[in-house]
Amino acid sequence: MAEPQQQPLPMDLQQAACSGPLKKRPRQTDAPVASTPHNIKFQDLVLFILEKKMGTTRRTFLMELARRKGFRVENELSDSVTHIVAENNSGSDVLEWLQVQKIKASSQLELLDVSWLIECMGAGKPVEMTGKHQLVVERGFSASPDPGHQMTLPLPVKKISPYSCQRRTTLNNQNQIFTDAFEVLAEDCEFRENEMSYLVFARAASVLKSLPFTIISVKETEGIPWLQGKARCVIEEIIEDGESSEVNAVLNNERYKSFKLFTSIFGVGLKTSEKWFRMGFRTLSQIQSNKSLKFTHMQKAGFLYYEDLVSRVARAEAEAVSLLVQEAVWAFLPDAIITMTGGFRRGKNVGHDVDFLITSPESTEDEEQLLPKVINLWEKEGLLLYCDLVESTFEKFRIPSRNVDTLDHFQKCFLILKLPYERVDSAKSSQQEGKTWKAIRVDLVMCPYQCYAFALLGWTGSRQFERDIRRYASHERKMILDNHALYDKTERMFLPAESEEEIFAHLGLDYIEPWERNA
Numbered sequence: 125m126a127e128p129q130q131q132p133l134p135m136d137l138q139q140a141a142c143s144g145p146l147k148k149r150p151r152q153t154d155a156p157v158a159s160t161p162h163n164i165k166f167q168d169l170v171l172f173i174l175e176k177k178m179g180t181t182r183r184t185f186l187m188e189l190a191r192r193k194g195f196r197v198e199n200e201l202s203d204s205v206t207h208i209v210a211e212n213n214s215g216s217d218v219l220e221w222l223q224v225q226k227i228k229a230s231s232q233l234e235l236l237d238v239s240w241l242i243e244c245m246g247a248g249k250p251v252e253m254t255g256k257h258q259l260v261v262e263r264g265f266s267a268s269p270d271p272g273h274q275m276t277l278p279l280p281v282k283k284i285s286p287y288s289c290q291r292r293t294t295l296n297n298q299n300q301i302f303t304d305a306f307e308v309l310a311e312d313c314e315f316r317e318n319e320m321s322y323l324v325f326a327r328a329a330s331v332l333k334s335l336p337f338t339i340i341s342v343k344e345t346e347g348i349p350w351l352q353g354k355a356r357c358v359i360e361e362i363i364e365d366g367e368s369s370e371v372n373a374v375l376n377n378e379r380y381k382s383f384k385l386f387t388s389i390f391g392v393g394l395k396t397s398e399k400w401f402r403m404g405f406r407t408l409s410q411i412q413s414n415k416s417l418k419f420t421h422m423q424k425a426g427f428l429y430y431e432d433l434v435s436r437v438a439r440a441e442a443e444a445v446s447l448l449v450q451e452a453v454w455a456f457l458p459d460a461i462i463t464m465t466g467g468f469r470r471g472k473n474v475g476h477d478v479d480f481l482i483t484s485p486e487s488t489e490d491e492e493q494l495l496p497k498v499i500n501l502w503e504k505e506g507l508l509l510y511c512d513l514v515e516s517t518f519e520k521f522r523i524p525s526r527n528v529d530t531l532d533h534f535q536k537c538f539l540i541l542k543l544p545y546e547r548v549d550s551a552k553s554s555q556q557e558g559k560t561w562k563a564i565r566v567d568l569v570m571c572p573y574q575c576y577a578f579a580l581l582g583w584t585g586s587r588q589f590e591r592d593i594r595r596y597a598s599h600e601r602k603m604i605l606d607n608h609a610l611y612d613k614t615e616r617m618f619l620p621a622e623s624e625e626e627i628f629a630h631l632g633l634d635y636i637e638p639w640e641r642n643a
């Protein structure tokens with residue numbers, strides 16, 4: 125039997141039904157869009173549409189559409205609201221949001237999925253709410269009515285952990301205005317090698333990235349770890365003035381500007397930047413034209429490919445590099461496991477380099493020879509622009525390092541590869557006219573199979589996430605975690621793991637997916 129043909133939805137409903145974020149149209153003005161008055165047909169219902177996970181554009185569109193259809197839709201959540209409509213949120217998510225906002229809501233409040241609203245829009249009137257529309261509140265969320273039949277939803281504010289390995293931090297940053305500011309301040313402290321102040325700002329940025337809402341009042345920072353003291357003052361100033369005078373001062377500071385420029389060169393770190401700054405250099409051309417300066421091989425390559433390397437790597441380019449790596453590695457070690465790590469594994473679409481972790485289930489002598497062979501092949505193919513091969517200093521039964529910042533002892537190579545544009549999906553690359561290739565920074569790390577899960581966890585980042593999971597292991601569990609192993613100091617034994625999930629389980633942590641580690 126032929127299926128009944130579906131009537132095409134009218135355009136506005138097609139848009140409403142599309143669950144992805146709508147393409148942003150250019151904003152015409154910066155002034156808030158005043159909604160035109162509409163006749164309210166359904167007086168019993170007062171809707172509030174949650175922006176979280178839906179986005180501003182789609183929310184504005186749905187609000188406008190519902191108002192045109194005669195629904196009363198509030199901009200703000202108030203006592204009069206009877207129905208909260210959300211998308212991609214569970215009932216518990218909505219309650220949690222209300223809780224963080226410290227909002228009191230009536231116990232009669234309906235929590236509904238956007239599918240209900242879309243059906244209402246189609247019907248032109250409120251449709252019956254059924255189980256499929258009602259958002260599920262997980263067990264454990266309870267709320268008891270207070271004497272006025274009002275409840276504060278739900279009871280205590282869920283505590284935000286001071287450790288980023290106990291928070292889920294996606295790339296959906298709701299507090300970019302603050303995190304950008306804190307990242308500038310943190311970087312300035314890094315340039316001054318002021319570790320304590322660096323941590324104050326880096327941790328503030330990190331916790332802000334994990335919040336499911338935008339801070340709009342300094343009161344909302346209460347109870348959130350790392351947002352007190354200095355950090356709170358910065359937030360307060362940004363809320364009041366739209367910017368931080370301290371950040372502006374840093375951005376205009378000679379030393380900061382010079383360090384920012386110098387460290388953007390591959391091979392230039394804080395020591396060299398300090399030296400060049402003290403010598404009075406302020407621009408790259410002053411440095412390059414100075415005959416008395418000696419550059420390392422790395423720095424020479426850094427200058428040579430500067431423009432390509434600062435232009436950052438797009439995902440399409442990273443994918444093309446991934447194919448190059450697979451072709452070369454599998455030519456010599458067919459059973460090798462190759463994983464793209466770093467920011468790209470966390471879902472970022474741009475990065476400063478492309479990181480790969482390589483291992484092989486069959487531990488053989490070939491393993492050690494793999495990276496030299498791959499490098500050799502690329503050299504012959506004319507794809508190798510720079511290479512620094514670091515031999516392994518790995519010892520099997522060494523107790524892991526206590527230093528949360530220590531890099532590992534695996535064999536690895538830091539490369540600059542010549543990526544032919546013909547290998548990149550051209551629609552997605554940042555290809556420049558006339559250029560046939562781009563220099564790309566690539567890191568290859570080779571680890572023994574039994575270390576793979578630890579190395580993967582370590583090389584996925586982010587930097588703050590890595591610091592925190594190691595700090596958590598040591599302070600909360602009396603364990604030492606690094607890129608090679610996990611050691612239980614109480615039991616005096618290594619805890620083996622074949623997957624990242626097992627490492628989290630050993631640590632008693634809920635599993636955090638790679639794309640939730642953008643702390």
Ligand code: DCT
Pocket residue numbers: 465466467468472474475476477478479529582583584585586587590591
């Ligand atoms: N890493 C770490 N500690 C460091 C440096 C790096 O734990 N001091 C880990 C975390 C990420 C991974 O190594 C790769 O490092 P980068 O390439 O520097 O970071 P990224 O997150 O991939 O950033 P980008 O997207 O800019 O490459």
Ligand code: MG
Pocket residue numbers: 465466467468475476477478479
């Ligand atoms: Mg990287």
